[in-house]
Amino acid sequence: MAAYFPVLLFLLVGLAFPIITLFIAQLVRPNRPGDVKSSVYECGIEPETPAWTRVSVRFYVIAVLFVIFDVETIFLFPWAVKYGVLGLFGFIEMSIFLLILVVGYIYAWRKGALQWA
Amino acid sequence: MNEQLLRYLVIPMAQIGAIIGVMLLCVMYLVLWERKLIAFMQVRMGPMRVGYHGLLQPLVPKAADRWVHLIAPIILMIPALACFAVIPFAGTTFDIAGQTIQPWVADLNIGLLYFLAISSLGVYGLVLAGWSSNSKYSMLGSLRSAAQMISYEVPLGLSIVAILMLSGTASLVGIVEAQRAAGSWFLFNPIYPQVIGLFLYFIAAVAETNRAPFDLPEAETELVAGFHTEYSGMKFAFMFLAEYLNMILAALIVSVLFLGGWLPVTFGIPGLHGLFGNFLPFLGAAGAAITGFFWLALKVFAVLTVYLWLRATFPRYRYDQLMSLGWKWLIPLGLVHVMVTALLMLLRG
Numbered sequence: 454m455a456a457y458f459p460v461l462l463f464l465l466v467g468l469a470f471p472i473i474t475l476f477i478a479q480l481v482r483p484n485r486p487g488d489v490k491s492s493v494y495e496c497g498i499e500p501e502t503p504a505w506t507r508v509s510v511r512f513y514v515i516a517v518l519f520v521i522f523d524v525e526t527i528f529l530f531p532w533a534v535k536y537g538v539l540g541l542f543g544f545i546e547m548s549i550f551l552l553i554l555v556v557g558y559i560y561a562w563r564k565g566a567l568q569w570a
Numbered sequence: 571m572n573e574q575l576l577r578y579l580v581i582p583m584a585q586i587g588a589i590i591g592v593m594l595l596c597v598m599y600l601v602l603w604e605r606k607l608i609a610f611m612q613v614r615m616g617p618m619r620v621g622y623h624g625l626l627q628p629l630v631p632k633a634a635d636r637w638v639h640l641i642a643p644i645i646l647m648i649p650a651l652a653c654f655a656v657i658p659f660a661g662t663t664f665d666i667a668g669q670t671i672q673p674w675v676a677d678l679n680i681g682l683l684y685f686l687a688i689s690s691l692g693v694y695g696l697v698l699a700g701w702s703s704n705s706k707y708s709m710l711g712s713l714r715s716a717a718q719m720i721s722y723e724v725p726l727g728l729s730i731v732a733i734l735m736l737s738g739t740a741s742l743v744g745i746v747e748a749q750r751a752a753g754s755w756f757l758f759n760p761i762y763p764q765v766i767g768l769f770l771y772f773i774a775a776v777a778e779t780n781r782a783p784f785d786l787p788e789a790e791t792e793l794v795a796g797f798h799t800e801y802s803g804m805k806f807a808f809m810f811l812a813e814y815l816n817m818i819l820a821a822l823i824v825s826v827l828f829l830g831g832w833l834p835v836t837f838g839i840p841g842l843h844g845l846f847g848n849f850l851p852f853l854g855a856a857g858a859a860i861t862g863f864f865w866l867a868l869k870v871f872a873v874l875t876v877y878l879w880l881r882a883t884f885p886r887y888r889y890d891q892l893m894s895l896g897w898k899w900l901i902p903l904g905l906v907h908v909m910v911t912a913l914l915m916l917l918r919g
Contacts, residue, residue, distance in 0.1 A: 459582035
């Protein structure tokens with residue numbers, strides 16, 4: 454685990470760096486807020502409705518597809534690292550895995566899940 | 571005890587400080603190079619005012635002025651910085667004052683997985699930034715970028731699988747060593763040249779970093795500035811920094827995975843293998859490390875220049891085109907690429 458200690462250190466420095474910089478920036482910057490300055494930007498007109506509205510269902514479909522395909526990619530990683538050792542067995546095994554996946558992919562395509570508009 | 575303190579705290583802290591310092595400097599000059607290069611491609615001069623041909627331009631400070639929301643830029647910055655922990659900047663360890671210094675912060679055996687995991691955390695920062703602004707432009711921009719980034723994450727992962735197969739390890743140092751053992755960069759691998767892999771990875775990386783021609787999340791003509799419309803001052807500076815740090819990271823990973831990392835540019839040409847391995851032989855191992863760093867920096871510079879070239883050359887994609895490119899072209903291509911690599915490794919390996 455000793456190899457991971459510098460990584461933890463890096464994460465902490467990565468956290469501390471923006472926080473400290475923002476703190477110092479807050480101390481030195483001029484602060485003159487006004488009604489116009491702190492209003493939401495909308496091309497010069499008054500915002501009519503809040504921005505927190507409903508979102509197109511497309512984005513949820515993309516999120517679900519992402520979970521499926523990204524988990525599949527993660528499954529490929531350990532197999533890929535050991536592929537040189539596994540040889541023909543590994544090839545056939547992964548072909549079957551990918552075949553099942555491709556069936557799902559074609560299904561999603563035919564159902565129109567990949568079609569944006 | 572003192573020895574332990576030195577090995578586990580002082581040396582890593584010095585490395586981290588050096589990396590962050592150098593990378594922030596790189597970002598400054600990357601921005602200048604971007605403005606200059608695009609200016610030349612459009613037959614303009616670009617920044618000329620400060621210093622010789624504008625060389626001191628990035629040093630002019632900007633006045634910060636507003637406080638909106640805090641967490642999002644910090645969440646964007648942490649992964650952009652922390653990814654540098656696993657990048658090997660050169661190949662040889664060297665001694666300074668009796669201490670062995672490695673040209674990387676940590677050589678994890680899951681280095682590539684660490685990079686993928688940490689770099690995808692940045693999407694949280696974008697979503698939070700867009701959501702918390704309560705502005706329609708920010709909201710739309712962050713939704714677009716979230717969907718775009720997770721869509722292109724899949725081809726990004728698939729393009730790396732073939733590299734893992736050829737090298738047999740996920741350690742970034744191990745991957746470059748595997749290229750040395752194979753006798754050429756993975757781009758020109760004798761079993762199966764990874765041209766398609768590089769093509770896939772590069773397109774996915776451009777989309778992941780929200781750069782032109784895939785810069786829809788911040789399409790100026792329709793969304794003002796996208797997810798950072800409502801940001802200014804230091805918090806905007808962090809979002810800007812994170813974007814350019816991610817570009818440098820993507821170029822580093824391309825160089826390490828496909829272009830041989832710290833190996834010389836001539837590596838792989840018969841008869842020139844050993845040449846240019848060490849410019850400064852009188853410094854011994856430190857000279858080799860400096861030489862390796864020089865070659866890596868040269869490759870990173872070349873990749874970044876292509877990045878900027880894309881921005882100067884290509885018009886922006888439409889959103890449905892972007893999505894169908896990712897899901898209908900790149901993912902099948904990635905799967906075929908993995909299977910072809912597997913087959914060729916069986917037949918020729």
